[in-house]
């Protein structure tokens with residue numbers, strides 16, 4: 256089955272959801288005459304920005320699962336016939352999560368809460384408490400991770416074994432390793448990988464972060480199908496999803512059947 260995979264890379268404006276929604280929609284507007292089903296990934300925390308100084312800021316910007324960001328993604332998914340993944344700042348009871356949503360044109364969705372928190376995220380966010388799950392739509396099987404999760408091969412492997420053919424990876428990359436590591440994760444699991452990063456510098460109080468750009472899409476053979484540097488852009492590439500169903504490396508080696516789990520116990 257052929258489908259378009261894509262990412263939307265841009266400079267998130269801190270604390271202004273409306274402005275970020277407008278930016279995303281302006282990048283999507285080039286797709287208005289493209290009616291085929293697409294899977295498009297936005298960055299981590301794309302509606303709010305990333306750096307927070309205290310819990311009060313987080314409280315003010317956070318939202319319940321079916322909040323403003325979900326409604327924006329649902330509108331975008333329906334209008335552009337796309338399955339869209341993107342990160343948002345989630346509030347549940349007294350906890351805050353660095354979460355992502357995968358939303359389909361009919362409004363159905365998968366919620367994921369980042370399980371491997373990076374650096375100062377540990378000061379504010381609760382660790383993700385949901386099992387890694389698969390979102391199924393139109394016979395597509397989609398998993399999502401968030402940024403630093405790429406460093407833990409078990410996370411991608413779990414999704415692949417559960418049937419994920421595509422991993423949507425909203426990110427706010429700071430370290431330089433993700434382009435290489437996600438290429439390997441795609442190859443070792445024979446899956447498609449959409450890495451969507453942001454660009455720009457976020458300066459809040461005495462903290463400053465520079466985001467890497469370098470969003471990319473990798474095939475199940477580990478080939479980089481499309482890669483950008485540091486520009487604001489929405490890119491698409493056509494793929495055949497069936498390539499992710501074949502786990503054979505040679506005629507006698509299958510990535511999943513050849514696993515020797517009895518030797519992996521610690």
Ligand code: ACM
Pocket residue numbers: 299372373401402403404426427428429430
């Ligand atoms: C990261 O996990 N945002 C580096």
